[in-house]
Amino acid sequence: MKQFNHFYQQIASNRLSHWLNTLPGQLTHWHENNLHGDYKHWQKTLDALPSVDGNSAIELINSVKVGELGDLNNGEFKRLENLMKKFKPWRKGPYHIHGLHIDTEWRSDFKWQRLAQHISDLSGKYVLDIGCGSGYHLWRMRGAGAKFVVGIDPTQLFLMQFNAIKHFINDDQVHLLPLGVEQLPELKAFDTVFAMGVLYHRRSPIDFLYQLKAQLVKGGELVLETLIVDGDENTVLVPGERYAKMRNVWFLPSEQAMCAWLERCGFNNVRVVNTDVTALDEQRKTQWIDTESLQDFLDPNDSSKTIEGYPAPKRAIFIANA
Numbered sequence: 001m002k003q004f005n006h007f008y009q010q011i012a013s014n015r016l017s018h019w020l021n022t023l024p025g026q027l028t029h030w031h032e033n034n035l036h037g038d039y040k041h042w043q044k045t046l047d048a049l050p051s052v053d054g055n056s057a058i059e060l061i062n063s064v065k066v067g068e069l070g071d072l073n074n075g076e077f078k079r080l081e082n083l084m085k086k087f088k089p090w091r092k093g094p095y096h097i098h099g100l101h102i103d104t105e106w107r108s109d110f111k112w113q114r115l116a117q118h119i120s121d122l123s124g125k126y127v128l129d130i131g132c133g134s135g136y137h138l139w140r141m142r143g144a145g146a147k148f149v150v151g152i153d154p155t156q157l158f159l160m161q162f163n164a165i166k167h168f169i170n171d172d173q174v175h176l177l178p179l180g181v182e183q184l185p186e187l188k189a190f191d192t193v194f195a196m197g198v199l200y201h202r203r204s205p206i207d208f209l210y211q212l213k214a215q216l217v218k219g220g221e222l223v224l225e226t227l228i229v230d231g232d233e234n235t236v237l238v239p240g241e242r243y244a245k246m247r248n249v250w251f252l253p254s255e256q257a258m259c260a261w262l263e264r265c266g267f268n269n270v271r272v273v274n275t276d277v278t279a280l281d282e283q284r285k286t287q288w289i290d291t292e293s294l295q296d297f298l299d300p301n302d303s304s305k306t307i308e309g310y311p312a313p314k315r316a317i318f319i320a321n322a
């Protein structure tokens, strides 16, 4: 279980040291339960990734990019492409790795652009991203100056994708841990907590908001992004079995209802900084996923509705202080 030892050593001497009371046990348990099938296969794929000699330029401010086309010879480049494709579906990105464009299903950079101007300066900050997927925004947070960046996401494939990217962008201040939000103790240690695209997957959204608050230092900033619907402060949509073909969608509040929930949970200075109907150029099928995408989740005759007849995905970004 060496893979997290370096993380433990780092936090032992920083403000996250009290996490060591619970974390090693949880990750050991995770490891014991994930040693089967796909994991071994993916680990071999990771081990086979080519390495580039010398230092390559890393760009994390405007995109997530390392090196240039030509850093690898043709054979190695082809190997890189084939190995990276073994980690399909690539949902969140895009990444540019030595000239290989991993054109992910989502343009996660669009979301970053929508929020970047509204958040507090991340310079020197401890930052947590809950439900970080493959970790695309972790790199952008680091690019924005964060000192120590931790993402959590329970989906094993996303950890593998993150490790594949980290193989090339070897920054030891950026980490992804395979945990769900419900496994976090009250750390009260992060200056900024991001929770984007996760609230609607939670069956208890109010408990979720308390869990987020428990990760922040007093006065720290929450950046929460979620699906919303039109309506007043009493409007919340709880869809039937599926919403946009997703099974695990529970609560879609209106902007005003979401603000009221945040205030009710003790957050201050609650505001909505952006709303946006998800467009077909932000979530679309590419050669890096084999499954359907947004176009297939909408009513073919009326793109303002999902295929089930609900309002099409509209997202809002909320900022608040603990």
Ligand SMILES: Nc1ncnc2c1ncn2[C@@H]1O[C@H](C[S@+](CC[C@H]([NH3+])C(=O)[O-])CC(=O)[O-])[C@@H](O)[C@H]1O
Pocket: 092, 108, 111, 130, 131, 132, 133, 134, 152, 153, 154, 155, 158, 179, 180, 181, 182, 195, 196, 197, 198, 201, 225
């Ligand atoms: N209990 C849980 N705890 C933490 N994460 C979870 C949990 N359950 C699921 N997830 C994770 O939450 C992420 C939601 S995707 C948002 C990605 C990124 N933030 C984005 O804003 O682009 C949105 C979407 O695809 O609907 C997935 O990576 C899950 O594995």
